[in-house]
Each structure stands twice: as structure tokens, then as C-alpha cells.
Amino acid sequence: MKKILLLIGVITLAAVTNAQDKYFTKTGKITFDATAPKSPENIDAVNKNSTCVLDAKSGEIQFSVLMKGFEFDRALMMEHFNENYVESDKFPKTVFKGQVVNNESINYSKEGTYPAKVKGKLTMHGETKDLDADGKLIVKAGRVTVSADFAVVFAEYKITIPQLVADKVSKTAKISVDCSLEPLKK
């Protein structure tokens, strides 16, 4: 009986420690801006339903973003984005799988703002490319906020910007990530 109780105790404990290891969100905010310098209109969009999971123990971090979830000011821009540029029916998701390089220097049990370096692979429009980004992790009230800014070059992901719209749509997109993660309970 004692042994069983002990076993249950160990399992529960393991489960609890496990739960604190991982953080996640399904309502992460990712914005992009691809406005060309002299464009009369802003080419930008926000996705407020990005999924992000962080394993604090190993420093692994992964994002998944539904391309159709990007909202634009103008419906036509959204249609063109999905139909002509990222081809959302063919490639519905953009996924990033990476690693917080300096994970050891981050104390997830102590509140604070920690600079973070992330290295990994971004898969978008069927193309996978290496991606490095500098950002920060903010530990506060049991949550971890991930924020980062970086740029992607459309051509690297085989997304072509026709000459006709080159004065409006830039060749690179500035991406900013702002996700507030909560502990993942199993």
C-alpha cells in the first residue's frame, strides 16, 4: 500500500514538474509589414490566433500560424495575400521550429526580462529556411511573454512580388512576434 501511495506521489510530482516545463498559447499575436518605402497604402496584417509552445527545460520553441488568419485593413488585400502570394489553400500553415540558444541563462522561476537568441527553421509557402532572431522573454506572474522582431525575404520562400505592385509591396516583410504563454497543463 505504501509503495502504491509512493508511486502515485511520484507520478503526480512528475506530472506537476512536467506541467511547469512547458508554456503555450493559441492566441499569440504576429504582425507583418511589407509596405514599400513610397507606397500610398500600408501593406500590413495581424494574426491574433498564432500557436506557440515553449519547452522551458530544453529551450525548444515552436510556432504555428494559419495564413488565412492574417487580417488586413482591406478585404481585397487579404484575398490577394491568400490567393496570389502565400497560396494559403496549398500551404495553409507557416511553422517555425527552433531553439532558444541561451536557454541556460533564463531563469523561468524568477520574474524578469531576459534577452533571448532563437535559432531554427521557418517553413513557409512550402520552403524551409534557417532563421535566427533576437528577442526577449519576459517572465511575469507565471506567464512567459515571447517577443521578437525579424525580417523575411519573400524571394527566399518563392513568394514573388510582381513588378506591377513593386512600388507598394516591399521585397521583405518585417515580422514582429508578441505571444503571452501560459503554463501547459496536461
Add this chain to the structure above:
Amino acid sequence: MLILCLCSQTVRAQEKDLLDLVDDGKPKKEIVKNAFKSIRVINGHSMEFLAPGTMDFRILHRFGQLNQGSKNFFGLDQASMRLGFDFGVLQNLMVGVGRSTFKKEIDAYVKYAPIRQSTGYRSFPFTVAFVGGMTMNTMDFPDPTAKNYFSSRLAYYGQAIIGRKFSEGLSLQLAPTLVHNNLVPLSTQPNDVYALGFGGRIKASKRMAFTWDYFYVANGIEKGVNYNPLSVGVDIETGGHVFQLHVSNATGMNERAFITETTSSWEKIDIRFGFNLSRIFQIKKHKR
């Protein structure tokens, strides 16, 4: 051995996709969009809807007959036009008004889709939409001394659209239509005309598509007087505009006109060049 087992277990757990941990695995219901580039196949309504808060400003031109030859620049010397304003109200509801040169006719319609083609959870294979519209001829009555009724100016139409985007490249639709003319020019002509529309699109590239739009008119066709309208063309999308270039035997640009009053025939190459120009404006800012 046991330790080894446990270790390998942990290692495997480490390699596991983190995203799988939070994936609920249920594909969400998603409406299939962009079966057609525009809200009209060419002449007839398409299964497509405008996004809520947008306005489609449409300029339609139909030129003279191609077989007039070079003297009339293959028909381009003459043009008949329609200006139209279409508004997206809800995802599946839109309204529109237009005015045509031909018979100085004003037309208006409401288009609603109770069912739309979708994928994922509770998906449905095709779109069903209904269109109700009316037209009003605003020309002077030919005989002002006769007893003329306002209702004589009016005609109505009702249409169902059953359409499916089979793939990125192919969309097809059927459109059974009833046109009711309050006044017909000849006593032999029926007031109620039944027609069945066949519309389709084959996408050639991301920004170009081949389209066709045919109406089989079941009654009221008199050989030598009127014909089934057939239009074939290409849709070209350039940033903010959609150009629909086509050739057709129809001059009319509303349902009453092109279904009941197409007076020329493909057989004699009595066809015309025409274009629809569509420009979509965002009139209500999308909140995000």
C-alpha cells in the same frame, strides 16, 4: 534495463513535436472562396460574394458587332454600357444597382446564399445562392397618348445558383432563372421566360482565367428574332482591378436584357467584343 527504457522514453518525449501537444486535431470549418474572380461570371451572377464592407464599382462595355468590319473598327465605334455599384453586406448577402444605356434601364438585386461550399468540420460540397432582382425601363413611352402603366416599365427575375469550386483550377455553376416581363413587345412572346445558365472558369495562372457563361432559354426563343446568349472570355487581375474581356452575342447587361433580348447569333459571327471592369473599394474599415 528499466532505466534504459525510461531514458529512451524521455528522449522520445523530447523529440516529440511540441505543437502536437496543443493541437486539438479538429479541422475548422472554412468557406471555400474565390471560385470566380468576380461577382459575375461574365454576364450572369457568379457564386462568389463580396466581402462585407466593400463596394465593387463596375463599368461594363459592349461594343458593336465584330462582323461590321473595319469600317466600324469591328464594332468598337459603338458602345453600350452599364455602370454598377455592388455592396457586400454580410459574408453571404450582397446587393447591387446598375444602369444600362440599353433602354435606359435601371436594375437592382439582392443575392443571398443560405449554404456555401466549405471544408473541414461539417463541410458542404457546393454553394447554393438565390438572386432576386428587378429592372425598370426609363425611356419615354412610345405612344404617350395611349394609356400607359408604370408597371409596364418593370420586369423581375429570380435565380438560383448552384456552384462548386472543384479545384483551384476549375469552378462550375448552374443557374436556373425565371424572368418575368410585365410587358412584352409582341403578343406571341411569353411574359415568363425560363432559362438555365451554365457558367465556368478554368484558371490559367494566378492572375488569369478563362471563363464562359451560357444561358439556355427554354421558352420564348423565336428563330431569327432572339437567341441563347453565350459569352466566352478571360479574367485578368491586375492589383486592384479585374478586367473581364470577352466576346458575346448578347448586348444586354442585366438578366432581363441578356436572357430575353439577345437578338444576334454566333452563327453569323454577329458577336461583339466587350469588357467588364471591376474595382473594389473598402468602404467600411475592417476592424482587427
